[in-house]
Amino acid sequence: MALVLTGCPEAGIDPPGDDDSSSGDDSSSGDYTIRLYADDDSNPYELAIDGDVFPYEIGNVLETTEYATDYFRGWYSDSEFEIVVEGPLTSADFNEDTRILDLYGKWGYEIGERGPAGGWIFYDDTIGYDKNRDGSIDSDEKNLLGEQDRFLETAPEDLPLPTGAQKFIFGYFHDDNEEEPKENIIMETQPSVGEGEINTDLLVNTVENTGVDVYKGDKLVSDRLPESEYIPLLCLDFQVDDFNDWFLPSLDELLLMHVRLNLAEIGEFNNTTTEDSDGARKSSFYVSSTEDQSVSWEVIGINFSYPYEYESSGWYMYITSIYRGGDFNNTFVRPIRAF
Structure with missing residues (x-):
């Protein structure tokens, strides 16, 4: 016996009609009733449970391919999502008088919550962010990620330094075929949310086709950066358990990490x-x-040491320029991922 959830606003599915609240089972024929609340306390989905099927696996309560699987967090016995119900269910889980059990489905993540990879959520694409710093979030400041993505999550730790390395190196780009002195190339990487992954790919693809000057202080020591020390490539190669889709955050993505996580x-x-x-x-x-x-x-x-509270006009108080030609001193890297 399994419920086919035909309506769930949180998952972007149209709510069912008045007579479309359950699967094909006749709710009047069961000894027990599970009421499923998809997003609030109205219009529950009722599922009849025959008392002979106990223990009843909680996984059977929802069976559908229409909802966003990555964002379904589980069923809870309270609307505040504090007590998760993992099952299997027995008759003792139901109200003794009414034989009704209310379950509340949770979708999505809150800012500051732990994400699937063990990091922290700092951006929800359905909410967006104040991209133009005018104190409000307009419609064009949402839905900035890829079609399949909604959240941004930090890695659970900073990028570890390569074995034997003391600091990270970003380096300059230049055209290998250009006559001396070689002019540095700017890759036109962008600052907005949704650009970090694009920036990282651009930087990595560029380093494969150009030279990179590496400095120690003001002294040029190499015109070819070791791949083992190149920050964008290290982010692409970073892995946490089964998660290997990391990249180097854009400026605004990094700002949101600082404002929404670090300052909290x-x-x-x-x-x-x-x-x-x-x-x-x-x-x-x-x-x-x-x-x-x-x-x-x-x-x-x-500057993650800067302690002041965020104000809509004050984003740029945190921003600093870092000399890309040499070793980074007191500088850290935190990869992120979209999902």
């Missing part, structure tokens, strides 16, 4: 300020996949 003390980021031997203070920076479009020797990062 979520995400286990490096956000301390240290002092070097000369007493100079050093903040903790995270690097984005967005290049500085006006200065070819810099890539844009975010």
